[in-house]
Amino acid sequence: MGLTYAILGTGALGGFYGARLQQAGAEVHFLLHSDYEHVREFGLVVDSVDGDFKLPQVNAYRRVTDMPRCDVVAIALKTTQNHLLPDLLPPVLKEDGVVLVLQNGLGVETKVASIVGSDRVIGGLCFLCSNKIAPGHIHHLDYKKIAMGEYAPDYTPVGVTQRMEAIAADFERAGIPIELASDLFLARWKKLVWNIPFNGLSVVLNATTHEMMADDHTRSLAEQLMREVLAGAAACVEAMTPGSSRSIPEEFIHTMLDHTLKMKPYRPSMKIDYDEHRPLELEAIFGNPLRAAKQAGLFLPQIATLYQQLQFLDARNRLGGSRE
Secondary structure, three states, rough: OEEEEEOOOOOHHHHHHHHHHOOOOEEEEEEOOOOOOHHHHHOOOEEEEEEEEEOOOOOEEOOOOHHHOOEEEEEEOOOOHHHHHHHHHHHEEEEEEEEOOOOOOOOHHHHHHHHOOOOEEEEEEEEEEEEEEOOEEEEEEEEEEEEEEEEEEEEEEEOHHHHHHHHHHHHOOOOOOEEOOOHHHHHHHHHHHHHHHHHHHHHHOOOOOOHHHOOOHHHHHHHHHHHHHHHHHHHHHHHOOOOOOOOOOOOHEEEEEEHHHOOOOOOOOHHHHOOOOOOOOHHHHHHHHHHHHOOOOOHHHHHHHHHHHHHHHHHHOOOOOOOO
């Protein structure tokens, strides 16, 4: 029998990946909140650059206590909802199951490990442009790759394991490219190379990726922020393993800028959350990397400035304020 999957958070990310897994024949169970009644009656609809499809029937649940225990529990919730995880994870995870953390930011696996044990956690970095445009309706615009790596205490590199390969095989059958990362810590920092500048600046500048890349000043600022991310990663790796050759190559900055330039006009997830007056994932994406770098002896001034601006905007936005 194949692996069974639980998707905690059936939004733009969880809805897309879970639907693709089910479409490819996997047994998938979806936890929903506001969309529960709609999805239970009408299923999931995915409009995708790879071809539109509909799943008329899905296994939809309002409570984890109603879900069967699964081999793989994918966390597709925002990190601002991680306070719910102690109640959500134990009822749905098999005794020999694993949690796949499909979230942005640094240090997110540590919280999960404190609940289920560090030997039952895999981190996943999603390179995906996708939006939820209506109840049970996902619009996939671009990209879809997941970088996946085993978690270990202090983010010690583990290497590729058999269970990673088994999960990767299911995703690849669903048409999702998988990169098996032997160093989850460095993979997390690599994702921040894009997330810190483009999620943060999209809110501060009220702009899409297309608008930011079309402006020389903003593109230059994004590159400067990316260089600070590389510096932060290098400082943290040096503090963890002095003399290590682990690093993010300089060319990765230009790769990310080129990808963003070719990307279809896109509102990053933090901009969508801001526009919808939802809490921003500031601690996972900005606060944790800043604190990790500071502990390693390095201050990242431009990232810190962006973080402070976002804290002001987030607080005012949640109180119903506007930019006017």
